[in-house]
Amino acid sequence: MADGVSINCKTGQATIAPLNPADQADFDARQAAAPAIVAAQTAAQANLTTLQSHASSAISANLAYLTIVGPTAAQIAAQVALLTRENTAVIRLLLAQLDSVAGT
């Protein structure tokens, strides 16, 4: 059983007591959901780091492509694919869709 405190603002009296059944049930539910939330947050943070890393790499890749005079068809295709991945990453960052880095 978890305890809560109630402070009566008129008297200043603080009373610590076990949570009522409804609050205890809510507490237990939140506690049970916490690992999944933490896992999701951890994954999101990792994905964010990945996307930011990709974005940093994309700058140098784009600069390198722009130095190519008369790129080959293969180089153009590769750059289109790279731009698509970069664009997806930007969209994920923009929308805070950090549950995955798919398409980046």
Next chain:
Amino acid sequence: MSTTTPNLGLTLDTVNDPVGATIASIAGNFTLLDTAFVIPVPAFATPSIVLGTAAAAGAAGTVIRSDATIVAFDATAPTTSAVGNAAAAGAAAVASRRDHVHGREAFAVPSGVDVSDAGAAAGGAATTLMRSDSVKTILTATPGSSAQGDVAARGTATSLARSDHIHGREAAFKIAENIAGGTLASVTFSAIPGGYRNLYLKHQVRGDTAATSTGLYVQFNADTGSNYDFIVITIQGTPTVGQVSGIADVRIQIGDAAAANAPASTFTSGRVDIPNYAGTTAHKGTVAQAGLKQSAAAASIYVETGSGWWRNTAAITSIKVFPGAGNFIAGSSFFLYGEP
């Protein structure tokens, strides 16, 4: 010795009758036979009767006429009496006229009331009186301003406060506080008085759940229904902007609390404002700010700001604060203020 007049057959007492009087004439059926006969009669004199406290026969050999005047009064005005005079028989040898007037002490403006600690009841020394409708003045002064934590004191002022006096107060008043002495699943401020314009809650919290942070939430008036909307914008140090929101949620998120996996002794500090919390027209709104450090890295330091709404127009009388998971650890603190 008695003398018998041979012609009238009268007997005179020459001892007790006045001596020296002369019979000038005798009217009636008597015939004066011897004009040389002399009856001794006492002489008249100016009265010298003195008013005294005991009757006395006196010793004068003279008599007073019926229209003589005796000295009963004089021209001296009666004395002026004063408050506190003692009764006295007096010593004057003259009487008072029935319309005589004594002088009296004068009326004077009452002096003020001594309310100093050193003041004590005293008889005073004034020789003047107060009228029944006189007015004593009592000094009044503007009360000072009180502040939270002031200790009751008798004071030293020598002036009094009126019954409708008003103390100045600090701009914001701390309504209540709680510093957790142990783990707490929630902190509820109840019976919040409605006499302020705005409320704000300051907090410094850390949770015990196994994470670097956990959400931080509020509910009002024990409403656990889906009656809340909120958005929290987070800005990380990289910088990256994120957000979390809830529509028809069961609570308002006001930020995130550092939790068990955050650096040791790291708490989240924040504040929630609730304008016009006692109004009954608008849904209640919150404006929140918080700072979160999940780890000692720029990417894990957050500035959070959020807004929330409670779909209810009732005055807020209680606020419950709780973490997304687990408990607040000991030392977490909550301070509720009211703004006039």
